[in-house]
Amino acid sequence: MTSFSIGDTEFLRDGRPHRVLAGAIHYFRVHPDQWQDRIRKARLMGLNTIETYVAWNAHEPRRGEWDATGWNDLGRFLDLVAAEGMDAIVRPGPYICAEWHNGGLPVWLTGDGRELRSSDPSYLVDVSAYLRRVYEIVAPRQIDRGGPVVLVQIENEYGAYGSDKDYLRTLVAVTRDAGITVPLTTVDQPTDQMLADGSLPELHKTGSFGSRSTERLATLRRHQPTGPLMCSEFWDGWFDWWGGVHHTTDTAAAASDLDDLLATGASVSIYMFHGGTNFGLTNGANDKGRYLPLVTSYDYDAPLDEAGNPTAKFFAFRDVIAKYAAVPEELPAVAPEAPAFSVPLIRAGAWTDAAASAARTEHPLSFDALGHLSALVRYDVVLPDGRGGQLVVDDVRDLAWVSVDGVPIGTLARTRHDRAITIPAGAALRILVEDQGRVNYDHRLGEEKGLIGAITLNGEPLTGWTSTPLDVAAIAASDSFTATGTGPSAWTGTFDLDAPADLFLDTAEWSKGYAFVNGFFLGRYWRNGPTRTMYVPAPATVGGENRIVVLELEQLLSPTAAFLPALSLGVTEE
Template identity: 75%
Template sequence: MRCSPWSWAPWPCPAPPSRSRPSCSSAGSFGSRSAERLATLRRHQSTGPLMCSEFWDGWFDWWGGVHHTTDVATAAADLDELLAAGASVNIYMFHGGTNFALTNGANQKGRYLPLVTSYDYDAPLDEAGNPTEKFFAFREVIARYAPVPDELPAAAEAAPAFEVPLTPAGAWTDLAGPASTTAQPETFDALGHLSALVRYDAELRDARGGLLVVDEVRDLAWVSVDDRVVGTLSRTRHDRAIRIPDGRTLSILVEDQGRVNYDRRLGEEKGLIGEITLDGAPVTGWRSTPLDVAEIAAEVDAEIDTELDATTGTDAADVLKTGPAAWTSSFTLDAPTDLVLDTMAWSKGYAFVNGFFLGRYWRNGPQRTLSVPAPATREGANRLVVLELENVVEPRAVFVGAPSLGDTEE
């Protein structure tokens, strides 16, 4: 029997037992209906220990979805039912976390769904390590079957709340590495590029526009002609075509939004995949330019006190209209501390504090805040760098007291 790691069915042995190799135990993965799931496991394994190898006490979120939560009492009752049967359990997740930098994965089950930066998972310990109501409910259940320590974790305290203005630091998508010129666009993988973005440029024959068709975009592309944004192509939306105006230079900025992290799509290539045509004619002669967002943020940060200092007097209202732009800010702390950065005044991009890559933000939601761990901050002056891909709605950075991970299904 074979099963997916995302199913509730029991995990199989890799091969039937033999005289030279003893059998191995199977386990189930589930987060509800514990008695029913254990009965299924027992049908496939008539003797031996019962175990839930992943007891799902929450779920992950993807961009454009909702924030997933599970009812505390229901989750605790399912755990109680499992332990009452004498089964062993591995709680997944016990401590939520964060997909810092570009470490988020993605799902693909007919529709590509990149995961958000937060991996809070509605776990007993939240993204910042604070105990939740679910922690105490699970502790009470476990205490019925095994000793638990008397020590309790400290309750969460509100993070410092304050606001600072953002200062424009100019365009950043032209701060790129060397380009590769080939007949067809180079994938991220062929370029050996591990960061988020590659810009593809081609000259249009006779400077004529038309219907641009791409076999596949992995994963999100901003299409421009002569530096004027025309629109986007999204893998999630199954987009393949967009009509472009007359112009000389076609530019397509492609974002790798996260790798599918299971099954047959492991290791798939990113970028513009397959043939690209304009009104049916192939478009060839592409410059593929990788953009390392972490290196660019470091360059912006290093230059803000020197060369860019002369440009920061630019009217922010003008920058708000121009699309991709870098923004910076400074704030002072009495000591390193956990912070929560509200990104709802921005659109889509990447945020850094003192060079530490917090991750991606996107108004598409559900996630509305980014976790800033205390070790990324310092006593005294701290620096924030924001690489915005679309538009900063309001030029300010807002730090709030608690995370906001989005609307739930309730």
């Protein structure tokens, strides 16, 4: 079997110097039927390794309900990497950030007050059980057992969060006890404090950066005096948030930085080679004083775009890599334009009035207290003596639509730091609250969602609430629409295709909500932008009749489902 180890100055493959040329593909952001295509295109760019995070909350959204099938079939993904003749790097966290909801940590783990990412005994019990599950998949696929896995990462940019060495030592012990024999790494941004806090002497330190390669590798070398230098997150783009712009990086500048890095002899993993999509409700959020939920697209301005097609950056990076390693002569086929057409949508009824189990309590229950993993909770209360006035909520997480007796009054948005709204007199108050995405880094991991804290009307506590969780995917699948309801409207339509095809659903004439094609949950849309299209992967479509369901929270400007010939990700910074 092949061996992989760390030498005095280089990685060694069967004792011979080896440079890792890797690219990140997150299996959980790509339709499984498209994994092979994306992996193969990485090889055609000149890469020899695929790197992936493991998203714990994708595999175990509820405690004890472990799933490693379908979208979560990490073993199959690694087998496809091996079938392409490539190596693999696995980064199981448990924390991954990745602009993924809750940083990859399950809500059931983060919501009970335990000290996260620490040597807290109860936290370590759950983390250890999770890692053992992952390593049951990874261990038999290590390179010395005939598989592709050459490196496994411990934690993730831990120096930006903490410095609990006992925690890191426990993760290493669990990893080794589970049969992981390949070299173990850590990654941190190249600052003295982060590199010192985020690793252990026995772990190989790597860096994360996207520019000033020579300078940052010099900082890394001070902390990793022997062995190969590696940038294991070479940031070639960036992510987008609702209400912002579509972030891009200059292709020539990114290629030049990559060239500088490779000229030093360092190894690299390009983050991202292919970003993919935050399908469903999987987007994370930023909060550095202002809450900013991230968009459904995770295009990342990567060498492969959101739909898996090569960009100018693909060819520029390929030219750089060809200076340092053999690059296949074959190029990816040019993708044809996607079908462009429009179909009418028919109003199917109100959908937030859908019958569901409800909890009646003095104060509203959070999503977490309800054990609710979907996007919405409906809160209802009888107004005392039919009075109106100033409604004040301690904290709204994250966006609330307020109505009285079925008449919309306005919204309260966490992004705007809203806390108060004036409501008219009436019999019943309804507040529909959306979890727009959980913060994916730092100490806001696991914070509760919903109406949080005290709620008052004219300074008096407002009590006697009904909290109703709404599972948007289940509602769309069951057509649970009420023809006489007064809430937001559901819309449906059908369209025919000659054969399965990638599609780009245009949401410019819609407001805010969720879209499904043949039951496949495309994700969230919002006129707030920048993203205009939703990517529909070809495997989610069929030859013949296809069905679209749109759960609109506000209003459609046009009751039409239009499809564009290509991605439209929004305006960019000049």
